[in-house]
Amino acid sequence: MVAKVISGKTIRGVLSYNENKVKEGTAACIRAEGFPVKADELGFNDKLQTFLDYQLLNSKVKTNAIHISLNFDKSDRLDKDMLEKIAETYLDKIGFGSQPYLVYQHFDAAHPHIHLVTTNVKVDGSRIDLHNIGRDRSETARREIEIDFKLVKAQGRKQDNEILKPADLTRAAYGKSETKRTISNIVNAVVRSYKFTSIHELNAVLKQYNIIADQGKEGTLIREKNGLRYSLLDKKGQAIGVPIKASSIYGSPTLKFLSGQFELNEMRRESHGQRLRTVIDAFEAKPGREFSDFVKHMVANDVYPVVRQNEDGRIYGLTFIDNTTKCVFNGSALGKSYSANGIQERFKIEPDKKDPTMPRLPVKEYNEKQTYSISDADPRLENLDLVRQLTEANVDHSNTPYDLKKKKKRKGRSI
Template sequence: MVAKIKSGKSLIGALNYNENKVKQGKASLIAAVKYPKDKDALSFNDKLFRLTDLAAMNQRAKTNAVHISLNFPTGENLADEKLEEIVKDYLQGVGFETQPCLVYRHEDAGHPHCHIVTTNIKRDGGRINLHYLGQNESEKTRKAIEVKYGLLKADEQPKQKPNLKADIAAADYGKAESKRAMTNILGYVLRAYKFTSVPELNAVLGIFNMAADRGPQDSRMYAHGGLVYWILDNRGNKVGVPIKASTIYGKPTLTALEEKFKLNEQLRKPFKEGLIKILQEVLRSPQTRYGFQKALREKDIHCILRQNREGRIYGLTLIDQKNKVVFNGSDLDKAYSANAINDRLLPDPIGPLRAQQDLTISTDLNFGQTPAGDDLRDILFAPEREELAALNKFKKKKRKGLNL
């Protein structure tokens, strides 16, 4: 069993994530712990207000939403009743036994797992300390649960060897076990492509719906050189739970990658001039952004343009699919830097909407530098501010009979 704990600022976001999965037929509510009604009788507001009213007991706490996922190996299918017992023991082990929570069984991945939505604000306004909760109490508890219920032990699972064939498909969350899909993609990409930084690696991984993530620059993970891998959906959003680099076959950690960066710096040099000649040929005639990418694609060059909200290009990455090398435009020559290309390309006459659809655009290839306020979208929380503001008007009216 593997437990993942995420904290955030949006209880409604955490709840909406799970409720939307229920609407899609990909999840079901199996327990509503310490709620005044049976789970089947609860409305959306019943589920939300039980948590937000409790969170309101501490107005100073900015972080009051806790979203936990318990993940089990493929084939370890547990009945709802057994899963409820495991959740009860887990919450007691991490100090949440007195907290109300909602437990959802998910069927949207290649492995069995459940999600728990709760708050760390107690009835008296005190906070349950989340600092080091994951590596201390959670680790001890999950190991005890594995023994008590005879579960497969996460620490003893053999690391999956990658499929090194070139016919690797992009990750599709829910269709196959996440870790297996990631292992296969990484095994192929790390062997075949020559890249010299995490953003360049992500340019390639993005083609396979994956991303390497160092965390925000002010995070402990970033400071200690940590690295996790995510599966992305078709819009580039992170889905599911991240997998630590150290737990993947071959251990593609940041330290290991940095050694590969140095080697790749030399290995990609012979292909630099050839890529410059292709760019010169494509740019001999005036090009729109879409036309520029299309012309390169015809020569087996995958071009990623990163642009700001005003539409100005601030980053350019080129993936030579024939030679499996990755270059930023500025690494080739100043003439191919983002600013230079931005000034040379003509606007697309088909309008911004079509251009946005046709261009391969990323606003953040380095996931370790997410914009302030995004906070990795609180992982699973996806805040919905307008709805929250509306619901807060109701929350201000003190309601009775909720057995707080």
């Protein structure tokens, strides 16, 4: 955990910064302590007035606005309750436990982090000394909290970790890598990085790495118990090996956990939908264009579409994976004109002529219906790095250039 303490002279500015993030959909006020009502019942003026009332108790204190950010490692799994508890513990340890404070959970970075807003003017008019608060009280509190809450320790690690890149992952290869560890590594990395709102959207990313999240068929025990398991997929897209229960792998990405992520991601991705709409709107309709031209346009803008097509050649569904914002959207979620039908009507484009080599979705839930492969859309994309490979969705498992190839053994630690 990394803690940053900033003191200032205007509580309005600090409050406005966080409230604007809330309006943008990239933050949420998850706790209000020392206020007359709960966080979700407070307006901007209610929050501001409470702080001003405290500050008026000692007008001589000019530096009276405290803004703290607590930043956690990407691998720390922290829900709302845990974040609230950490905030409470931290403020108590640095001497602000009795002060009014607000906790904002921000979603605008790859790592979990919260912002705390408070004042150093106490209810009796005295002030909390801020001298060396970062070096002395905050640093001690940080270390103790890392131990108490079993957080990844900041000391000895790079403070500015790189945003997770798919290059950190290894493509799942049945028989070449221990199944459980492989699934755990890939699933956790995808869950941390991407904003998806359904199992279908999650699978759009996972399938590129030959993994699928399976809820079981209707009527099965696993389905009735709301269970979830992860399996490796072979080159034909068929599940192989023993399925791994979600509850048994690191991070426990169970259906219950993911359901919470679905709701959170719905809010986190909301502000990013406009970028996708802008990219789609920029496609220029020309006579004779086919759907593959649209696919190429999207890929050129770092957006990777999963295009679902039935046996008759009709395109009936679209899912977009935006590699820039790490968001997954069904076309219809962006608006009626961004659905598969809407796009075909707007741009007057027709499905490509049926090609016997057109890759097919191998997963039974799609009834063997067809899909475009990004590599088929543009051969030059074969050399994309792993960052782009991960964001490509539902490729052909039988003949794409991304199929696993046997490589010479290299010395060193495997992942």
